[in-house]
Amino acid sequence: METLQVKNVQIPSAHFRGSRTDWQQLSSSKNSLSLASVSKLQGSGRNILLSNNQNNHLLLSKDASVSTHRIRCCAAPAHPPLNGCLPATCSTSGSYKVHAEDMLLLKKRGADLVSDLRGTCIYLVGMMGSGKSTVGKVLADALEYQFVDSDKVIEEAAGGVSVAELFKQQDEMSFRCAETQALKQLSCSVHLVVATGGGIVIRPENWSYMRYGVSVYLDVPLESLAERVVAAGTHSRPLLGGETRGTSAYTQALERLSTIYENRASCYANADAKVSLQKLATSLGYQVGDLTPTLIAMQTLEEIKELLIHRKQREK
Ligand SMILES: Nc1ncnc2c1ncn2[C@@H]1O[C@H](COP(=O)(O)OP(=O)(O)O)[C@@H](O)[C@H]1O
Numbered sequence: 649m650e651t652l653q654v655k656n657v658q659i660p661s662a663h664f665r666g667s668r669t670d671w672q673q674l675s676s677s678k679n680s681l682s683l684a685s686v687s688k689l690q691g692s693g694r695n696i697l698l699s700n701n702q703n704n705h706l707l708l709s710k711d712a713s714v715s716t717h718r719i720r721c722c723a724a725p726a727h728p729p730l731n732g733c734l735p736a737t738c739s740t741s742g743s744y745k746v747h748a749e750d751m752l753l754l755k756k757r758g759a760d761l762v763s764d765l766r767g768t769c770i771y772l773v774g775m776m777g778s779g780k781s782t783v784g785k786v787l788a789d790a791l792e793y794q795f796v797d798s799d800k801v802i803e804e805a806a807g808g809v810s811v812a813e814l815f816k817q818q819d820e821m822s823f824r825c826a827e828t829q830a831l832k833q834l835s836c837s838v839h840l841v842v843a844t845g846g847g848i849v850i851r852p853e854n855w856s857y858m859r860y861g862v863s864v865y866l867d868v869p870l871e872s873l874a875e876r877v878v879a880a881g882t883h884s885r886p887l888l889g890g891e892t893r894g895t896s897a898y899t900q901a902l903e904r905l906s907t908i909y910e911n912r913a914s915c916y917a918n919a920d921a922k923v924s925l926q927k928l929a930t931s932l933g934y935q936v937g938d939l940t941p942t943l944i945a946m947q948t949l950e951e952i953k954e955l956l957i958h959r960k961q962r963e964k
């Protein structure tokens with residue numbers, strides 16, 4: 649890790665994902681943004697972390713479209729590069745490991761939101777495999793909320809019987825009733841990030857519970873979903889029709905996911921906010937597969953922030 653003392657930097661506008669009010673801007677054009685009062689620029693691996701003296705941080709990803717020469721230090725370093733300012737440890741959000749510096753930034757973004765959220769629960773909705781659990785755990789850490797998976801609540805209420813087993817033992821309607829009960833119970837709590845089951849959106853009654861909180865739709869292209877669920881194994885996802893192997897597994901998963909999605913697309917659109925992985929990837933010059941749960945969690949916090957600002961303005 650390298651730390652440079654710099655005064656201001658120029659970055660491509662598309663890569664600015666922070667709050668503009670946190671940063672003094674020297675100039676801004678369609679394609680580029682010049683930020684003043686940057687006190688530190690730290691680089692590690694693919695990431696570049698900018699900080700200013702007000703303790704605001706901005707994480708940029710160094711990839712094909714943001715190479716170091718496009719992140720131009722307008723002032724020469726005041727001191728020779730310093731080494732290792734942040735601990736090289738990782739924090740664990742479930743089994744996914746978040747780099748310490750990323751978690752620092754996530755927590756900063758989370759802390760900015762907490763007072764406006766006032767304990768409101770966050771409900772992540774989206775298709776199977778969209779990353780609700782993976783991203784949800786990172787978000788919960790960032791907000792210092794508790795993470796809950798609605799499927800796990802259903803399994804506990806059923807005495808430890810798995811969702812896949814419940815689908816075998818009962819019809820889907822019974823599972824949906826248990827899901828509504830679980831959600832009703834969760835909606836009485838505060839400070840929760842809830843990873844909901846992919847089908848929770850189909851019942852209007854469920855929305856009446858999720859309206860107590862903020863719902864965010866993780867919109868992931870079907871091809872990526874199919875890749876993920878096949879890699880993870882489809883045994884725990886009964887609606888995908890059990891385990892198949894080889895190349896046909898991907899084709900079968902994609903077909904089933906497409907059919908399920910067609911029936912649900914309008915329901916997902918009810919969410920208060922949306923994180924589109926395709927849009928995020930395009931804005932960063934990435935492929936969807938390159939988007940880490942950390943980046944997705946960061947974007948989720950941004951979307952929630954926008955939503956809260958919008959709500960506040962409407963209240964006025
Ligand atoms: N951003 C990501 N990039 C790649 N794989 C991911 C990402 N997010 C989640 N996954 C993987 O996809 C699978 C499904 O994720 P999960 O969080 O369980 O989804 P959901 O809770 O929406 O069903 C898991 O194996 C997980 O490791």
Ligand SMILES: O=C(O)C1=C[C@@H](OP(=O)(O)O)[C@@H](O)[C@H](O)C1
Pocket residue numbers: 774775776777780799811844845846847848884885886887
């Ligand atoms: O899409 C669905 O209808 C379902 C999604 C699953 O949850 P995940 O989205 O967490 O896989 C689980 O609730 C059940 O298998 C039904």
